[in-house]
Structure formats: structure tokens, C-alpha cells
Amino acid sequence: MATLDLSDVSVILGGETVVQSVSAHLEAGKLYVVVGPNGAGKTTLLKAMASLLRLDGGKVTLNGEDVVAMPPMRRAAHMAYLPQERSIAWDLPSVDVAALGCPHLTPELARQKAFSELQALGLQEVSDRGVFGLSGGQRARVLLARVLVSSADIYLLDEPLIALDPAWQRHVLIRLRERADEGKTVVLSLHDLHLAAQFADEILLMHRGQLVRKAGPEIVFSAKYLSEVFNLKGELNDVAGQRILRLESMPLL
Template identity: 50%
Template structure:
């Protein structure tokens, strides 16, 4: 059976620079895959290609077996929820109305009810009636996550959803994404924090210069050779009472 999210031999350029260079990625149902790599490695480009926001020069990105370029925006929205890295919201709408945008195929009252549940799920019940322009960056991040969770799409893609959040909020976000995967969704999330990627993901995909340098369970993908060649780190896995812990420092 073909994985819901599949990308084969993807090639893409942006601003005259090659951002994807033969990338292959698959995300199965019920799995959370963490996409990691240095700045400029191609993580955001890969996610945007999956949702049809970045055209491929070669290769293919498929949603449930169909080339994303053959799907209408409406059909893409049915299949995949997308949480972009940018947290700008154009209008000062109440949080519940912004979150309800994640359910465009539901009647208004049902969409609002689902949005309220999603806001509560991300610790944002107190934000329901507040305008998003009056919120902190972290609060807006919760609202946008709630918008993504409001959809019942079987695939969820999140680009740096924990950037700028405090540690408790970071874990809350990843727990909610983990919950969606455990519920049967295919979840792909880009992260900078390797320890959190290892803690929450079923598989880690390491990107480097537009290519996939490793794709395996966390301890295999983030092995010492990859840590040094891709991230410039000296690192190893240490067994602790709470499970394996990644210990790493900048390579000399």
C-alpha cells in the first residue's frame, strides 16, 4: 500500500538556488515523522512541495497516491492540514473564528464548536473571544495549531510549529501532533530541536543541502556520523532511567 505522503526524487529551485536535490520521503498512516536539518537544508521547501506551494522541477509529491499538482485547492484542503512557519494573520478576528477556518466544509455552528474543542486541546480555551492581533506570538501559535487540528484531514504537515515557544508549550504542541498520529493520521513536522524530534517521532528524516542524508528511527538516523557530517556535532545516545537521551556538543 502506498503511504499517504510520498515524495520521490524531488528537485526544486527557489531564487535560483536548488532547495531540493533528489529528495525521497514517505510518511505512513499512524506515524509522526520529524524532518530535521540545518537552516537552508530544504525542510520548509519539502513541506511546501507536499502541499502544492512549491513547484517541483523534477520528481513527484503525492497525497494518497495522487500527484499534488493534479488536485484542486479544495481537494488538497480535504486531504492535508498545513501549519506554516509564518504566524501572520491578516485580520484581527477572534481566535475561535481563526481556528474554525480549519473546517471549511462544515456548517458554521459545527465548525465553531470543533474550533472551541481544538483551542481547549492546545491550552487556549481562554483565547476563544480574543482578537489574534492582541495576542503574543506564542498565543497566536496555539491558535494556528488549533486551526490545523480543527480539520479532520488524514494528513497533517507542520513547519517549525514550536519555534519561539517556551519548553512547556513546545511539549504540548508535540504531544498534540503525536496524538493525531496515534489516531491514524500521517504527520510530518519540521523541527530544529534534535532531542525533541527523537523523543516524539517514529522516524527522523535528516536533510542536508536539499538531500535526505538519513531516514530511520531516531537513534539510527541521528547516529554519530550523521550528527558530525550534517550538524557539526559530537554526539551519542546515553541510556537514562527515562529512556535514551541524545548528548551532543559542537564538534571541535
């Protein structure tokens, strides 16, 4: 169980303020989705949470402890991070790539755990196959498995649904939902607002480096924010207990 707190976090990259004074309190057992148009600062915000870049202001604390000051290995034990970069340098078997997510287990246990996660992601038949021979979607799932096997209590995933077909997108979100229900803090960035509306406990709405709103989907996906931030017309409806978002484009500004 872990809580992650951002207070006044700012990041400047190449002279431009990419994340500006973001403060947020993220609790265990919840699934947070970061949304925002291109260039809103979603990736930078996730990297700041994972302590992968230097903060130009503010701080990130994990259970009250400054993340920057934590020894890298201990930080890694608390946080699992999936970057947007999906390259794999060597043609390792899928199961070995997934097993990288649990370096603290013995090799046999790690492989067992990796295999069952690959199975859950529909990859049991290719578990011994080299990753170079997999399709883009399969490779994306192998890399997701690497995070899902981790015993970390915070999962940070940057665009985890890239390259997945609609069925697998939903399946992966269900899997992440389960992890949140087990008590993990799950934070992911998404472009698909429909899925964000359906699966998130809370949405972090980023726009021009600022956290415009952090609240439930019914608040964030209001007509006001949709038009101001995304230049979209739309409304969120409750259909038989499911949140369904309807979107229409607006003329380009």
C-alpha cells in the same frame, strides 16, 4: 488514512537547487520529523509535499494519485499545512481563526470544534479575544489549533514549536503524537534535536537539499551524522525507555 510518496523530487529556487532528488515513503499513523541545519531545504521540502510550489523534477503522490493534478479543494481536504509565516491580517477572535481549519462544517459546529481545541491548548479564556491582543505564544497556539481541528489525514507543519515555551512545546508534540496514533500522517520540521529524538517515529535528515537519511532516531542521531551534518558531538541514550540525546558543540569549521 493516507500515504504520501515523494519520488525524485527536486525544486530549484532562484537558480539554486534547494531540494535535490528526494524520495521518501510516508505512512499513515506515523510522526515524521524533518531536521537539518539552516538552509538544508526543510521548508521547501514541506512546501513541495503540500504542493505549494512548482516541482522541477519528480512527483508527489497521495495514495498513489499525483498531488499536482488534484483539484486544490480536494487536496486541501486531505492535507492541512502550517506555514512558518505566522502573520494574521485582521484582528479576528481566536475561535474564528481556529475555526478556519474546518470550513466544511457549519459555522456553529466549526466554532464548537475550534473552542474545544483551543481549550486543549490552554486558550479557553482568550477564545473570544482578538488575536492582536494575544502574546506570541498564544497566537502560535491559535494557529496550531487551526491545523489540529482539520479533518485532513495528512498534517504538514513547518516549525510548529516557534514561540512556544518548553512546556507547551512538549504538550503540542504530545497532541501531534495523539493525532498520529489516530492514524494521521504527521510531518513536522524541528530545530530541537532532543525533542525530535523523543517524539519522532522516523527522522528525515536533510542536508544541502538532499535527504541524507530517513530512519529511526537511533540511526539518524549517530555520531557520524551528528558531526557530518550538524557539526555536533553527541550520542543517543536510552534512559528508562526514553530516548535522551546528549549534544556537545564542536569547534567551528
